[in-house]
Amino acid sequence: MNNSCVISSLLDNDFYKFTMQNAVLKLFPSAKAKYKFINRGKHLFPKNFSNILKENINEMANLKLSSEERNYLEKYCPYLDTTYLDFLNKYKFNPNEVNIHQYGQNIFMEIEGLWHRTILWEVPILAIISELYYKLTGTKTNRISDDIIKIITKNKINKYKNLKVKVGEYGTRRRFSYKVQKLVLKILIENGNKFFIGSSNVHFSHIFSTIPLGTKGHEWIMFHAAKYGFKIADKIAMKNWLYIYSGNLDIALSDTYTSYIFFKNFNKKLSNIFSGIRHDSGDPISFIKKAINHYEKFGINPKKKKIVFSDNLDPYKVEYISSFCKNKINSCFGIGTNFTNDVGLPIMNIVIKMIKTSFKKKWISVVKLSNIEKKSTGEKNMIFLAKKILHL
Incomplete structure (x- = not known):
């Protein structure tokens, strides 16, 4: 597999992204979202990693739903209606929604755009980062x-x-x-x-x-x-x-x-x-x-x-x-x-989380509190405010 084809299908993604996309389209079609890459494991990325990652993301603009894939969704996921499948038929990833920079061995990434469009980026981008990391750091050859x-x-x-x-x-x-x-x-x-x-x-x-x-x-x-x-x-x-x-x-x-x-x-x-x-x-x-x-x-x-x-x-x-x-x-x-990822190598700890949303032309920070502190995400002042409002 060369560096520019880690993702080869529009459907190489988690199902809940499509179910949410359908719901967002129906109820909040004009809402916007911002997502951020969070390197929880503090992994160090090799030189030029961001450029190869960008190549992969640019390649994703060529993906489209095939008629065979649509037939599969109609048969196996009947709760995804025709209106949504028509939308997915025309859907194309837009790499301009993804902003990536590399400083030294650190990667910074944000995704921004209409929520119903940007919602599909998270899972395939993480899969690309994970696969490229093992490949480009040379650890791939050490796997079982x-x-x-x-x-x-x-x-x-x-x-x-x-x-x-x-x-x-x-x-x-x-x-x-x-x-x-x-x-x-x-x-x-x-x-x-x-x-x-x-x-x-x-x-x-x-x-x-x-x-x-x-x-x-x-x-x-x-x-x-x-x-x-x-x-x-x-x-x-x-x-x-x-x-x-x-x-x-x-x-x-x-x-x-x-x-x-x-x-x-x-x-x-x-x-x-x-x-x-x-x-x-x-x-x-x-x-x-x-x-x-x-x-x-x-x-x-x-x-x-x-x-x-x-x-x-x-x-x-x-x-x-x-x-x-x-x-x-x-x-x-x-x-x-x-x-x-049980191949005898350290597992990556990386996530992409929604950090802001906009539905009235004004960006609002979003937070997740979780049941444990380390899985909470969002701005510290907003997390503090959420806990105060919820009496936690």
Whole structure:
């Protein structure tokens, strides 16, 4: 694979980006967004890295939805309506929305434009950065062989089968490479039986004829906080989601402004309608207890609900969490880099987060608080203000 084709399909992206794009188009078509690259792992990038990254991003302007890909979406994702698919048919990435600079060994990047356009950049850009980093730093040659990756992946899925837990693959954004992700998925599908439930990557879901996994991300709720206020962001974001998807894609995201605030917004009606909740930060056992108490308070049987766990998982964490959930509440697990970047090298810790939004010609800073401090994002003064308003 040469430097200019890490991303070869418009659908090489997480499914929740498309579901959110559809909702944004319908409800907030004129809203704008700014995103920022955050190098949490303080990785040092080699000389000329930004130029090769720009080449890749420029190449993405040539991607377009094929008729075969559209047919796949119509068949496997019926809740994405014709209006949206017509939009996606005409959609083209615009590299002018992405601003990249390199100073020494540090990369700085911001993305800016209409929210419904810029929403698709995050995941493929992170995948490009990750793949190029291993390639250009020379560490790629030190990775374990494909044969060993096959054995490791097979052992993992066998362990999940023995535990009788359902797992999905969520690892596009920090994969070692396109090739490794495809290899891992092939092993998971061949060996997973009913316990491997699919991938969040729409392109690979198309290749393997499976239903893509995902609903919405934190930015959906962060935007609602900027527009409607921190206290009711979760509730309005959920109601707007139901308006677009009528009870499909019905997993609620629970930690944008801490789970404490989420459960305050998650009233009896919403708790009944949504089939479950996603845990993405903080102590999972404490969260399970809170979720069960919450459902029981409303007279809802927790055994008819589920928690989707997606916070930095590996086989040991999955065993620990699933055993605690047993006979109390249903569980399933979205596993990211432990599937797609377990190649014997240090894993990158990089993210791209929405930092500002604009819906009345004025930019407003957005924040995510999360259940743990290190996963919070946004300007310090805005984080302070959010915590003050929410009495956290």
